[in-house]
Amino acid sequence: MTETNYSMLCDFYELTMSNGYFKNGFYKKTVYFDLFFRKVPDNGGFAIAAGLEQVIDYIKNLHFSETDIEYLREKGIFDEEFLKYLSNFKFTGDIYAIPEGTPIFPNEPIITVKAPAIEAQLIETFLLLTINHQTLIATKANRIVRAAQGRTVLEFGSRRAQGATGAVDGARAAYIGGCAGTACTLTDALYGVPAGGTMAHSWIQMFDNEYTAFRTYCELYPENPTLLVDTYNTLKSGVPNAIRVFKEVLVPKGINKFAIRLDSGDISYLSKKARKMLDEAGLENCKIVASNSLDEYLIRDLMMQGAQVDVFGVGERLITSSSSPVFGGVYKLVAVEEPTSGEIIPKIKVSENTTKITNPHFKKLYRYYDNESGKALADELCVYDEVIDFSKPHTIFDQNATWKAKTLTDFTAKELLVPIFKDGECVYESPKIEDIAKYCKDQIGLLWDEVKRFENPHNYYVDLSKKLWDIKNILLNIYQS
Amino acid sequence: MTETNYSMLCDFYELTMSNGYFKNGFYKKTVYFDLFFRKVPDNGGFAIAAGLEQVIDYIKNLHFSETDIEYLREKGIFDEEFLKYLSNFKFTGDIYAIPEGTPIFPNEPIITVKAPAIEAQLIETFLLLTINHQTLIATKANRIVRAAQGRTVLEFGSRRAQGATGAVDGARAAYIGGCAGTACTLTDALYGVPAGGTMAHSWIQMFDNEYTAFRTYCELYPENPTLLVDTYNTLKSGVPNAIRVFKEVLVPKGINKFAIRLDSGDISYLSKKARKMLDEAGLENCKIVASNSLDEYLIRDLMMQGAQVDVFGVGERLITSSSSPVFGGVYKLVAVEEPTSGEIIPKIKVSENTTKITNPHFKKLYRYYDNESGKALADELCVYDEVIDFSKPHTIFDQNATWKAKTLTDFTAKELLVPIFKDGECVYESPKIEDIAKYCKDQIGLLWDEVKRFENPHNYYVDLSKKLWDIKNILLNIYQS
Numbered sequence: 001m002t003e004t005n006y007s008m009l010c011d012f013y014e015l016t017m018s019n020g021y022f023k024n025g026f027y028k029k030t031v032y033f034d035l036f037f038r039k040v041p042d043n044g045g046f047a048i049a050a051g052l053e054q055v056i057d058y059i060k061n062l063h064f065s066e067t068d069i070e071y072l073r074e075k076g077i078f079d080e081e082f083l084k085y086l087s088n089f090k091f092t093g094d095i096y097a098i099p100e101g102t103p104i105f106p107n108e109p110i111i112t113v114k115a116p117a118i119e120a121q122l123i124e125t126f127l128l129l130t131i132n133h134q135t136l137i138a139t140k141a142n143r144i145v146r147a148a149q150g151r152t153v154l155e156f157g158s159r160r161a162q163g164a165t166g167a168v169d170g171a172r173a174a175y176i177g178g179c180a181g182t183a184c185t186l187t188d189a190l191y192g193v194p195a196g197g198t199m200a201h202s203w204i205q206m207f208d209n210e211y212t213a214f215r216t217y218c219e220l221y222p223e224n225p226t227l228l229v230d231t232y233n234t235l236k237s238g239v240p241n242a243i244r245v246f247k248e249v250l251v252p253k254g255i256n257k258f259a260i261r262l263d264s265g266d267i268s269y270l271s272k273k274a275r276k277m278l279d280e281a282g283l284e285n286c287k288i289v290a291s292n293s294l295d296e297y298l299i300r301d302l303m304m305q306g307a308q309v310d311v312f313g314v315g316e317r318l319i320t321s322s323s324s325p326v327f328g329g330v331y332k333l334v335a336v337e338e339p340t341s342g343e344i345i346p347k348i349k350v351s352e353n354t355t356k357i358t359n360p361h362f363k364k365l366y367r368y369y370d371n372e373s374g375k376a377l378a379d380e381l382c383v384y385d386e387v388i389d390f391s392k393p394h395t396i397f398d399q400n401a402t403w404k405a406k407t408l409t410d411f412t413a414k415e416l417l418v419p420i421f422k423d424g425e426c427v428y429e430s431p432k433i434e435d436i437a438k439y440c441k442d443q444i445g446l447l448w449d450e451v452k453r454f455e456n457p458h459n460y461y462v463d464l465s466k467k468l469w470d471i472k473n474i475l476l477n478i479y480q481s
Numbered sequence: 482m483t484e485t486n487y488s489m490l491c492d493f494y495e496l497t498m499s500n501g502y503f504k505n506g507f508y509k510k511t512v513y514f515d516l517f518f519r520k521v522p523d524n525g526g527f528a529i530a531a532g533l534e535q536v537i538d539y540i541k542n543l544h545f546s547e548t549d550i551e552y553l554r555e556k557g558i559f560d561e562e563f564l565k566y567l568s569n570f571k572f573t574g575d576i577y578a579i580p581e582g583t584p585i586f587p588n589e590p591i592i593t594v595k596a597p598a599i600e601a602q603l604i605e606t607f608l609l610l611t612i613n614h615q616t617l618i619a620t621k622a623n624r625i626v627r628a629a630q631g632r633t634v635l636e637f638g639s640r641r642a643q644g645a646t647g648a649v650d651g652a653r654a655a656y657i658g659g660c661a662g663t664a665c666t667l668t669d670a671l672y673g674v675p676a677g678g679t680m681a682h683s684w685i686q687m688f689d690n691e692y693t694a695f696r697t698y699c700e701l702y703p704e705n706p707t708l709l710v711d712t713y714n715t716l717k718s719g720v721p722n723a724i725r726v727f728k729e730v731l732v733p734k735g736i737n738k739f740a741i742r743l744d745s746g747d748i749s750y751l752s753k754k755a756r757k758m759l760d761e762a763g764l765e766n767c768k769i770v771a772s773n774s775l776d777e778y779l780i781r782d783l784m785m786q787g788a789q790v791d792v793f794g795v796g797e798r799l800i801t802s803s804s805s806p807v808f809g810g811v812y813k814l815v816a817v818e819e820p821t822s823g824e825i826i827p828k829i830k831v832s833e834n835t836t837k838i839t840n841p842h843f844k845k846l847y848r849y850y851d852n853e854s855g856k857a858l859a860d861e862l863c864v865y866d867e868v869i870d871f872s873k874p875h876t877i878f879d880q881n882a883t884w885k886a887k888t889l890t891d892f893t894a895k896e897l898l899v900p901i902f903k904d905g906e907c908v909y910e911s912p913k914i915e916d917i918a919k920y921c922k923d924q925i926g927l928l929w930d931e932v933k934r935f936e937n938p939h940n941y942y943v944d945l946s947k948k949l950w951d952i953k954n955i956l957l958n959i960y961q962s
Binding site for chain 2: 006008009010011012013014015016017019020021023024026029031033067068071077117121124125126128129130132133136137156158159160161162163164165166167168169170183184185186188189195196197198199200201202203205206216217220221223230231232233264265316317320321322325326327328329331332333336347349350351352353356479
């Protein structure tokens with residue numbers, strides 16, 4: 001539809017640093033950055049990776065226009081040679097990433113970038129904001145979908161999103177996380193996420209009365225219409241008028257797919273009353289859609305109370321992940337290549353806050369599945385060149401309590417980080433959006449229920465290999481002294 | 482830089498309703514919609530209007546491309562005549578709005594749209610999401626700026642924003658709300674919000690040691706560099722190295738503008754210790770920048786504890802308004818014109834929840850200022866054609882407690898809704914961004930301190946004129962019976 005060049009969507013310091021790397025020759029250095037997060041939103045047990053397709057589009061389109069260069073020149077702090085370099089800028093590095101829809105855990109790289117210093121630095125902000133945003137919404141959507149226990153969940157939140165991308169890409173992420181569709185037309189047009197919707201209160205207000213508004217709508221759209229029944233009085237006016245119109249207009253034509261939507265009041269009470277009225281009128285097939293400031297907590301309660309809701313339309317609390325609206329992904333230098341020898345030197349960022357200490361080095365990430373149950377057992381971070389013989393029993397250990405070891409025997413290892421760019425060329429084809437959503441659903445089926453609990457979930461293990469653990473400790477000891 | 486066509490960023494029901502209005506002739510009806518909100522985020526006393534400039538750009542660019550039409554045709558539910566109508570679509574109506582930077586209150590129209598039914602309906606989602614998003618961030622930024630009591634506040638949150646627009650337009654809104662600048666380069670390039678920034682931890686990690694990293698930076702950017710001092714150990718390594726470099730590289734050149742940045746640990750403790758070390762080294766001019774999950778509450782506490790911070794860099798909690806991440810603007814039909822007589826018929830949306838009942842009719846909005854103190858006294862909503870003689874004393878009353886009346890004598894009335902579009906033509910020129918920010922600051926200076934309190938602020942009055950109040954009650958009585 002439209003292609004926006006977001007090359008200038010970077011933090012200004014990425015440009016000042018890059019200019020510095022250019023002048024002192026560091027720009028020839030190959031560096032390794034990991035994008036990872038430290039804490040699951042809503043204190044959940046896992047997140048859902050999303051946003052990679054938009055990162056790929058961004059990397060492919062990376063360039064600085066003459067207008068961009070002129071803007072930078074006017075700042076008066078950038079070297080002309082650097083600006084010339086930028087005007088011919090393209091990404092030439094390698095990118096590895098965990099595919100969209102994969103359950104992910106704290107401290108594992110979602111993306112690893114290997115590139116000359118300036119290239120790796122300039123893409124920091126866009127990568128972070130895109131992965132942070134979509135992963136946040138996919139994760140929230142998945143919580144809501146799980147709360148709905150198989151009932152359909154639709155994304156309705158565009159109008160309360162934090163900006164246009166928040167709405168459009170947010171609806172994409174929500175679909176990856178398990179929503180069946182969206183109200184956002186542009187998300188359908190751009191990404192193929194099914195969009196749907198019927199009427200606002202204004203439709204009903206435009207007519208002389210609710211009955212005429214409903215009747216006109218069903219005559220126009222006899223295929224699966226949803227009538228909004230709360231404009232005047234849900235149980236006294238809305239539901240009776242809907243029943244009358246369904247029976248007058250649709251039932252005689254043999255149509256029995258239609259629905260009502262409750263958008264205010266107590267959903268538990270109103271849905272049960274409405275269900276009874278519909279059933280008594282012989283409209284057992286009529287579905288009930290509910291939408292009113294819903295999230296996973298309210299849906300869980302509604303389900304416990306036996307609310308008669310077939311479809312949940314979820315708005316602002318999904319599209320902003322309002323109870324936990326920040327996904328705290330970070331982008332940290334983990335290694336630098338010696339220009340002459342090509343040796344990869346691991347780097348660490350220490351911190352007084354131990355949870356902020358990074359896992360150094362260029363790494364691989366394995367997920368181990370139990371062959372008997374099929375369930376995911378643990379993830380393990382290894383140094384990039386480690387070779388593990390997975391035909392033999394494999395012992396993993398907790399990095400925070402090294403005496404807690406576990407030997408895996410009948411298991412399958414899967415490498416999670418896959419090549420996305422190689423020497424600047426994209427070597428990955430994003431799956432279709434419905435395949436990403438299906439993959440996500442399947443992968444979540446491989447997590448133990450204990451990891452999926454909303455409150456106080458089981459801590460899934462992300463371990464370090466012995467080799468990586470040793471390297472990390474050596475580096476920590478250097479900075480301690 | 483780039484122009485994105487967001488015409489398809491609408492809720493799908495806006496298209497199904499529009500197709501219906503087209504088929505039944507309603508599309509010729511002129512309708513009036515108000516965009517307003519019901520509750521100030523963070524339980525504050527007021528919000529700051531923002532986002533109008535992006536709404537104007539959107540309205541000017543409104544059109545459906547052949548690709549859009551083809552997408553809609555494939556849905557199989559839209560009339561060919563309607564699709565032909567859409568392919569020639571442009572906005573032909575009137576829009577009134579409160580200028581950006583104005584303090585606004587619940588239940589007053591921020592935007593009023595007068596247009597043929599389809600035009601008014603199709604722009605609903607984009608108007609809502611743009612005003613909701615930017616107003617949310619401008620409001621949050623203003624709270625943070627007020628907490629900082631005159632210290633500089635910078636917006637640093639792009640990487641944690643909810644999508645690209647969240648970052649770029651969010652930084653624009655933050656500037657309107659009082660931030661002095663942003664880290665987001667694109668916001669500067671597009672909107673002229675000053676962008677700045679110096680280095681990330683990765684800069685320091687790239688060098689053999691912190692001293693060399695600092696020294697290289699100051700040699701490269703001697704004009705007002707900010708050195709990040711927490712990569713290894715703030716007080717033992719970062720601050721001493723910064724002092725050494727400032728004294729070796731900058732002071733001999735007569736440069737005395739430079740700063741250090743604290744990005745982790747306890748800001749109160751570290752800033753006082755660092756201040757002492759800097760002062761003892763004779764660097765009283767060195768500023769201290771702090772950035773670490775800050776918001777208005779933490780900044781207020783830091784100020785109370787005497788933290789020695791000159792500049793606050795605020796990230797995720799500002800750019801997502803994380804403690805209150807939803808601005809609940811709604812878009813409601815308030816009147817319909819009789820096609821033949823041209824009479825404007827007021828419309829109301831009732832609800833069991835009394836706070837959700839709308840103020841009907843096409844309205845004007847006045848703000849009354851006390852001539853003696855200059856302060857804003859109250860706002861009053863009037864019917865569009867009411868004529869009030871402001872040279873005489875004017876009595877306003879509380880709509881929820883009609884016996885609470887107040888007669889204004891020495892006052893000035895200002896109409897807040899100004900014409901933006903007239904018959905589809907833009908008749909408004911957006912002020913420069915720095916003028917919007919200045920206007921905002923001035924207008925907030927005209928609010929009583931009681932309205933500006935973070936907790937439990939005074940409820941600023943938004944009253945209805947007697948004429949409007951009567952019309953509302955007549956309509957309510959019709960729907961009650």
